[in-house]
Every structure is written in structure tokens, then in C-alpha cells.
Amino acid sequence: MVNSMRISVIGGGYVGLVTGTCFAKLGHNVTIIDVDPIKVQSINKGQPPIFENGLEDLLKENAGKSLRASTGYESLGNAELVFICVGTPPNPDGSANLMYIESASNSIGTALKTNPHYCVVVVKRTVPPGTTEKIVQPAVLRASRKTESEIGFAMNPEFLREGRAVEDFMQPDRIVIGCNDLRAGKQVAKVYEKMNAPVIRTGLTAAEMIKYTSNAFLATKISFSNEIGNICKHLGIDVYEVMKGVGLDQRIGPLFLNAGAGFGGSCFPKDVSALVSLAQATGETPILLQSVLEVNEQQPHRMIALLEKRLGNLSGKRIAVIGLAFKDNTDDIRDSRAIPVIQELLRRGASVAAYDPMARPPMQKVFPTIEYGSSAAEVLRGSEGCLIMTEWPEFSRLDTEFDLMARRIIIEGRRILTCDGAEGICW
Ligand code: UGA
Numbered sequence: 001m002v003n004s005m006r007i008s009v010i011g012g013g014y015v016g017l018v019t020g021t022c023f024a025k026l027g028h029n030v031t032i033i034d035v036d037p038i039k040v041q042s043i044n045k046g047q048p049p050i051f052e053n054g055l056e057d058l059l060k061e062n063a064g065k066s067l068r069a070s071t072g073y074e075s076l077g078n079a080e081l082v083f084i085c086v087g088t089p090p091n092p093d094g095s096a097n098l099m100y101i102e103s104a105s106n107s108i109g110t111a112l113k114t115n116p117h118y119c120v121v122v123v124k125r126t127v128p129p130g131t132t133e134k135i136v137q138p139a140v141l142r143a144s145r146k147t148e149s150e151i152g153f154a155m156n157p158e159f160l161r162e163g164r165a166v167e168d169f170m171q172p173d174r175i176v177i178g179c180n181d182l183r184a185g186k187q188v189a190k191v192y193e194k195m196n197a198p199v200i201r202t203g204l205t206a207a208e209m210i211k212y213t214s215n216a217f218l219a220t221k222i223s224f225s226n227e228i229g230n231i232c233k234h235l236g237i238d239v240y241e242v243m244k245g246v247g248l249d250q251r252i253g254p255l256f257l258n259a260g261a262g263f264g265g266s267c268f269p270k271d272v273s274a275l276v277s278l279a280q281a282t283g284e285t286p287i288l289l290q291s292v293l294e295v296n297e298q299q300p301h302r303m304i305a306l307l308e309k310r311l312g313n314l315s316g317k318r319i320a321v322i323g324l325a326f327k328d329n330t331d332d333i334r335d336s337r338a339i340p341v342i343q344e345l346l347r348r349g350a351s352v353a354a355y356d357p358m359a360r361p362p363m364q365k366v367f368p369t370i371e372y373g374s375s376a377a378e379v380l381r382g383s384e385g386c387l388i389m390t391e392w393p394e395f396s397r398l399d400t401e402f403d404l405m406a407r408r409i410i411i412e413g414r415r416i417l418t419c420d421g422a423e424g425i426c427w
Pocket of ligand 1: 215257268327
């Protein structure tokens with residue numbers, strides 16, 4: 001039997017919604033707070049405002065029972081823990097914008113004034129080292145007029161992959177709890193009591209740095225594989241065979257070694273850039289991290305170069321772009337590698353026909369004038385070239401559809417096809 005705790009989650013976005021719903025599943029009493037009344041209404045009805053595997057079932061199971069959503073901060077009057085899950089969008093220079101974290105901290109402080117219990121404020125989102133201690137803590141204490149003996153502070157980073165967030169939450173590799181006082185750490189640990197995962201206790205800033213470092217290391221693995229892949233391509237070697245042999249070394253590990261069009265999404269590009277600006281602010285030149293970003297920027301252009309090598313001048317040619325989101329199983333197009341690819345194709349005068357099982361509506365906002373199809377076959381018909389940008393399982397079955405093309409020239413940015421005749425970006 002789990003020790004049920006009263007938890008408020010600030011921000012009903014992707015991280016807040018998954019975290020809050022999973023806390024409810026663990027047996028806690030959760031209120032998700034969001035400024036958007038439509039989102040709040042949808043959560044309370046058990047309908048997830050975003051698509052995430054397994055989330056709808058969990059939400060339906062818990063909404064209206066141990067999970068509710070609200071636009072107001074009333075639940076903080078009685079909360080034992082408050083998790084900050086609001087966004088940290090990038091500033092133009094790549095650093096993290098902490099505006100929402102700051103305003104949430106002020107609102108939390110004000111709402112905690114009347115809370116008679118010891119309460120711990122926990123930062124869940126990825127924030128630069130020092131944020132919890134230097135921004136959140138003083139703002140909350142100032143607004144609440146309370147002391148550290150009444151309000152504790154912790155940093156508990158999330159390691160959730162889009163599309164696998166529920167699974168990642170429920171079966172974590174580790175739980176990191178950063179705090180500067182024992183009592184706060186103990187209260188956070190109680191939330192995860194039921195879970196079977198190692199708990200790592202660190203200081204506040206180390207926990208913040210663990211999250212940046214994890215994402216930067218994973219991004220480095222990808223750019224490293226891409227660089228090796230680019231070399232392998234010249235040498236006529238299959239980089240996937242190479243990485244299979246390399247990844248079996250336990251010191252390296254087999255995951256995140258898939259070479260291809262590079263990493264996208266709302267985390268890796270943003271977090272590595274933030275770490276670069278953080279390093280530069282200390283006077284360091286983060287050569288390795290800068291190269292990780294540089295390799296990543298180049299990969300989409302390599303696909304265009306390959307296409308041009310096979311097809312000649314792209315002007316006036318119909319090119320099918322298959323896969324528009326930053327990866328499969330999501331409609332999220334943030335920093336998707338398909339964006340620079342389409343931009344470059346249009347710059348060279350090609351006519352683009354795009355398909356994605358889920359990401360058409362958001363991509364239509366970015367490129368309103370290109371053609372969109374409702375199936376791969378539709379965009380392949382009459383195309384002279386095709387670029388595969390994500391690993392949707394349905395793409396692995398494509399074969400006869402390529403016969404609809406005017407010329408069967410296929411460049412793969414992800415290793416997914418099983419049919420003959422495709423050329424990989426770096427294999
Ligand atoms: C990433 C991390 O994996 C999570 O642990 C972290 O919590 C999350 O960021 C975050 O900071 O919130 P996510 O961005 O959802 O999760 O997606 P990933 O599955 O990690 O993929 C990121 C990108 O890397 C995708 O574009 C994917 O196609 C690419 N990738 C991934 C590769 O190019 N090669 C690989 O081997 C693996």
C-alpha cells in the first residue's frame with residue numbers, strides 16, 4: 001500500500017500531464033494546474049490534450065478520482081508537494097528562458113502562504129544549474145513569507161521520451177533527487193516509494209546538471225554515429241554493422257547509435273545549445289558540444305546532396321518527403337529534420353509532396369503551400385525522388401508504392417526500409 005500524498009503539478013503540458021497522471025496511477029492525490037481552461041476541461045474529462053502512448057487509458061482510469069485539473073492554485077493550500085512543470089523555451093542566443101519558471105514560483109509562493117503543512121517545491125523541467133536555488137527558492141520564500149523550515153526545495157529531473165513517456169516514467173533507469181536538505185529529499189523520495197529503481201540523491205545543482213549532461217551525452221552518441229557513418233559512406237562500409245559491433249561493448253551500450261538525418265525534437269537541440277551558452281558564460285569553449293550541434297545541422301543537407309548527385313538539378317522536380325515529425329509515433333515537428341530538408345528543396349526550386357501519418361496539420365502551418373498527401377503512395381506517384389525522414393513502422397512495408405515514382409530514387413534518412421534499391425544517408 002502506497003503512502004498517498006497530496007501533489008500539485010504546475011503546467012499541464014507534455015511533462016506535467018504525463019507526470020501528474022502517472023503520480024495518480026501510483027496512488028497519489030494529484031491536481032494539475034494550467035492557465036488554459038480548454039486543457040483543464042479536457043484533462044478532467046479524461047481526454048488527453050496531446051497524443052502519448054498509453055496516456056489516454058491512465059487518464060480515463062484516474063480523472064475525476066485521484067486526478068483533477070484546475071486553472072486556480074487552490075490545491076496548494078493543502079499540498080505536500082508542488083512540481084514545477086512549466087516550459088523553458090529557448091532565448092534567441094540558445095540559453096533557456098526562465099520567465100515561466102519565475103512567474104510560477106511567485107504564484108506558488110503566494111498560494112503556499114495559507115498552507116499549514118511542510119511542503120516541498122520540486123523543479124521537474126530541465127533548467128540551468130542554479131535555477132532552483134537562485135531563482136525558484138528565493139521567489140517562493142519571498143512571496144510566501146515563509147522560511148526553509150516550512151518550505152523545502154528539490155530538483156527531480158524527468159527522463160521521458162515522447163511516445164514512450166508513460167513507460168519511461170513507470171520503469172525508469174534511475175530516479176534523481178537533488179536537494180540541499182534531508183527533509184525535502186525524504187518527502188520527494190516518498191512519492192516514488194512504490195517504484196523499483198535506484199534513487200540517486202545529489203545536491204540541487206548536480207541534479208540540474210545530470211539532466212543536461214544526460215541529454216548532451218545522448219545527442220553526442222547520435223552525432224558521433226553520424227560522423228562515423230559519414231566516413232563509412234565514403235568507404236563503402238555499413239555503419240549499422242559497425243555500430244552493432246561497437247555497441248555490444250558494455251562500456252558503450254547499443255542504444256542511441258542509430259546514424260541518420262540527425263536528432264530533432266524539443267529537447268536535444270535546445271538542451272545542447274543551452275549547455276553551450278552556459279559553458280560560454282563561464283569562459284569555456286565547449287568544442288565537443290559545438291561539434292555535436294554542427295554535425296547535426298549538416299546531416300539534412302547531406303541528404304539533399306545525395307539526392308542531387310543521383311538526380312541532377314532539383315529545379316522543377318517533384319520530390320516526396322515521407323515522415324515530417326521529429327521522430328515516429330508523434331505529431332511533434334519541433335526541430336524536425338524534415339524542416340531544413342523541405343526548406344532546402346524549395347530553395348532549389350523542387351516541388352515538394354509531403355506525407356506523415358500524424359504530423360500533417362502542424363507542418364501545414366510551417367509550409368502552407370507545399371502538397372500534402374494522405375498516404376505515402378499518393379505523394380510517391382510521379383515523384384522523381386523520395387526522402388525518408390522518420391522511422392514509422394508503416395514505412396518499413398513500403399515497396400511496390402515506390403514503383404509509382406517516375407524514377408525509383410530513394411534516400412533514407414533513417415534505416416527503416418526493407419525493400420531493395422534505397423540509398424542510406426550514411427550507409
Ligand atoms: C529526449 C530524451 O531521450 C529523454 O530521455 C529526455 O527526457 C527528453 O529528451 C527530454 O529532455 O525531455 P525525446 O526528445 O522525446 O527524448 O526523443 P528521443 O527518442 O530521445 O529522440 C530524439 C531525436 O534523436 C529524434 O529525432 C530521433 O530520431 C533521434 N535519434 C535517436 C537518432 O537520430 N538516433 C538514435 O539512435 C536515437
